[in-house]
Amino acid sequence: MRRSELKFLKIEDVEFRTHQIHIRVSKTKERTVKCSSYACEYFHQFVTRHLSKVPFKDRKHGYLFTTETGQHLSNDAINLIFRTLQKQANISTCITPHTMRRTWNDNLSILIDSLPPDQKPNQEQEKQIRNRLMGWSSISEMSNRYSRRSIREKSDELGELLANSIAQNKGENNAE
Structure with missing residues (x-):
């Protein structure tokens, strides 16, 4: 999934039961793809444990990934997530x-x-x-x-x- 596709992923785009993700906003083509049952479970846990704590008015846009206050993620924020992951996991290759x-x-x-x-x-x-x-x-x-x-x-x-x-x-x- 491209960064922009991830950025515009909505909660409703994840089909937890069938382990599918509908990529609606795409640089190229809208599509539905399979994902692992583990990823779906992590997404579900994220929604129930973290996203549900953001006031509804701040998350009514429906995006799956937001800031702590419910704001839509910027491309820079997504890049920061990857840099932090690389640093925290002590990975030498660029992620x-x-x-x-x-x-x-x-x-x-x-x-x-x-x-x-x-x-x-x-x-x-x-x-x-x-x-x-x-x-x-x-x-x-x-x-x-x-x-x-x-x-x-x-x-x-x-x-x-x-x-x-x-x-x-x-x-x-x-x-x-």
Whole structure:
């Protein structure tokens, strides 16, 4: 989910029972996506334990994430949340809403690669899956950008395996 999509997420957009989030306000495409049961539970706890303490008049806009006083979050506030998370978790890599999207795409590539051959989508299906989940149009080429990174990483890994194999075989041949 993009920062702006998160910013405009309303409580009613989270379907707690079916673990779905309806992303209405989007840079690209409105869509409904699945989320983990854990995330839905955390959202529910947040609403019941924290957001419910904000006076109704200050939260009648319905946004899920607000300041303590019920004000709509700014982009800077969302960025501050990520910087604080990075600092508190003592994480050396940069965590931003956009890096989370890249990590999600990398994890999707790993998941697809791990599927048994009979369940693995073909290249076009993978592109359409990625486009839908990321909110890109069905003709978007953005999925190719993420696929290229995945292919580059796989080729580097295979290249290293091949180089090690050649070096090992050369070492065995010299031992004879």
